[in-house]
Amino acid sequence: MILDADGTGRMVRLLRHRLLNVVSGLKSANSLLASELDDRLTAREREYFPLMDKEYDKISDIVGRIEALFGILPKSEFVPLQDALSMVVTNLRETFPMAEIRLDIVCKDSEQLVCKTTIETVLHEAVGNAYEISRKPVKIVICDVDDRLSIRVLDQGEVLSTEVQDMAFEPFYSTRSRHLGVGLSIVKRLVEHRSGTVSIGVENDENVVEFILPRMSL
Numbered sequence: 001m002i003l004d005a006d007g008t009g010r011m012v013r014l015l016r017h018r019l020l021n022v023v024s025g026l027k028s029a030n031s032l033l034a035s036e037l038d039d040r041l042t043a044r045e046r047e048y049f050p051l052m053d054k055e056y057d058k059i060s061d062i063v064g065r066i067e068a069l070f071g072i073l074p075k076s077e078f079v080p081l082q083d084a085l086s087m088v089v090t091n092l093r094e095t096f097p098m099a100e101i102r103l104d105i106v107c108k109d110s111e112q113l114v115c116k117t118t119i120e121t122v123l124h125e126a127v128g129n130a131y132e133i134s135r136k137p138v139k140i141v142i143c144d145v146d147d148r149l150s151i152r153v154l155d156q157g158e159v160l161s162t163e164v165q166d167m168a169f170e171p172f173y174s175t176r177s178r179h180l181g182v183g184l185s186i187v188k189r190l191v192e193h194r195s196g197t198v199s200i201g202v203e204n205d206e207n208v209v210e211f212i213l214p215r216m217s218l
Contacts (some may be wrong), residue, residue: 016189023059106142169185
């Protein structure tokens with residue numbers, strides 16, 4: 001059976017609904033079991049139940065990411081570039097408090113309208129990916145490329161191999177254990193939906209992920 005985009009979207013929504021129902025049932029059973037056994041458990045044994053809840057939450061997160069990769073794209077909300085970047089960088093610094101994140105905006109019009117979801121997803125996935133792998137400072141550079149907007153994320157971690165560069169945007173490819181490997185694939189889908197391009201490479205011993213968006217398609 002070959003599904004078109006609408007068919008794939010419907011299947012993803014159905015899968016999400018059923019999996020989240022399973023997760024909800026498991027969490028309810030876990031809570032009930034913890035309550036029933038409470039007076040018979042040691043302090044250490046009680047700690048197992050919150051740990052199980054965290055694992056169930058990971059399943060929910062995976063379901064959400066698969067939906068972002070294959071499901072219906074969110075509606076566009078357009079905001080000034082400067083506002084979008086301010087919100088995203090603040091969130092990134094809260095999510096990765098130990099990271100050194102630098103932002104350089106060198107484009108002519110920082111008030112141009114951009115798609116909030118696209119910018120947020122691009123930077124959250126690319127910066128998070130770069131920092132978690134390298135644990136080195138991450139730099140974001142926003143600049144003009146002819147009539148397009150370039151978003152570059154640079155890090156000084158170990159230089160990416162040719163294999164990683166070739167596979168980075170492929171769904172479910174990851175060099176890290178316990179990672180689903182869909183972050184950059186989600187970003188690629190969002191950027192290409194707006195007629196943009198994505199690339200990854202090495203420049204001056206720095207790893208560079210670049211996303212280019214046509215201005216009129218933002």
